[in-house]
Amino acid sequence: MAVIQAVKKRDMHDDAIWRLIQIEASREAALNLVLPPDWRAQLDRLKRVRAIHGTTALEGNPLSDAAVGRQMDAMASSTTPPSGQSGRLRTHPVVVGTEALGGVHRGAPPEDVSRLVDEFVEFVHSRAFMANHPVVRALLAHFFLVTIHPFGDGNGRVSRLVEAGILYQGNYNVFGFYGLSDYFYRHGDEYKRLLQHSRRTQPFDLNAFVGFGVEGFATELKGINNFIKTKLNRVVYRATLLDFLLHETEPVDPFTEAPSQKIDYSELRDAPYVKSVYRGVTTRTFYRELTRLAETGFIKFSIREREPTVEIDFGAIGRY
Secondary structure, three states, X not given: OOOOOOOOHHHOOHHHHHHHHHHHHHHHHHHOOOOOHHHHHHHHHHHHHHHHHHHHHOOOOOOOHHHHHHHHHHHHOOOOOOOOOOOOEOOOOOEEEEHHHOEEEEOOOHHHHHHHHHHHHHHHOOHHHHOOXXXXXXXXXXXXXXXXXXXXXXXXXXXXXXXXXHHHHOOOOHHHOOXXXXXXXXXXXXXXXHHHHHOOOOOOOOHHHHXXXXXXHHHHHHHHHHHHHHHHHHHHHHHHHHHHHHHHOOOOOOOOOOOOOOEEHHHHHOOHHHHHHOOOOOXXXXXXXXXXXXXXXXXXXXXXXOOOEEEXXXXXXXXX
């Protein structure tokens, strides 16, 4: 394909190369973590839902996350194949884009579509293409397929799906992260402008678009790491909070029948340790942590009294 030029490392901007280094570090850090199955399932579903929401919203169909989730469940249980013109190469001219977002783009002439698709497939299996970093490969494939615009409908969605497939093939599907659709949706205007900007010269200059995509990938990985960090922090907070409660609720009289003394919630909330650990968050967060410990059986959190009280529930020893 004459117009295709792989982005070479020496041509990439320094910040894009630096982002690729950050991506590798973040990816390795995430993949080396052993997550509980429920965390992994939650993150995987969340990222799938957001990816589908993003790629459909970019095409003017902004389904809610809840609606996407219902569609995913329905598709998983359906065996009915798609109908209509799905997957067929177009036989008519097509123009996409707007002047407000970088100008319009005319897809490849219909008589050239079949040949260009064959050349595209050959390109994505070529040595020149495979020499690029997997994230760059995914962005290149995305750009060239959507630029050819081979289908009557769904070109953007298919291009982003191909991008996600290349990332998956390269083992870059980190805990449910399969593509950049959600990032592209949240930066939709820039995404569309950069696609048009990259098409203005021959051969195409993809540095700005690839740099944008690499930045998005690094941002998405950072979000995944933030999800994991938040989960881990909450585990640590609960563990340290429970240790603190064990100390604070120790009976004054060691010979009493009560294994734990009660502490008023207000006294506990204002304790220097609690203020230090929960610095920067609202008291509602601390209240939720106590509620969660009570739900799992580690403490008794009585809210029926005039002043809520907290005490250790040693029955948890037998349950766990």
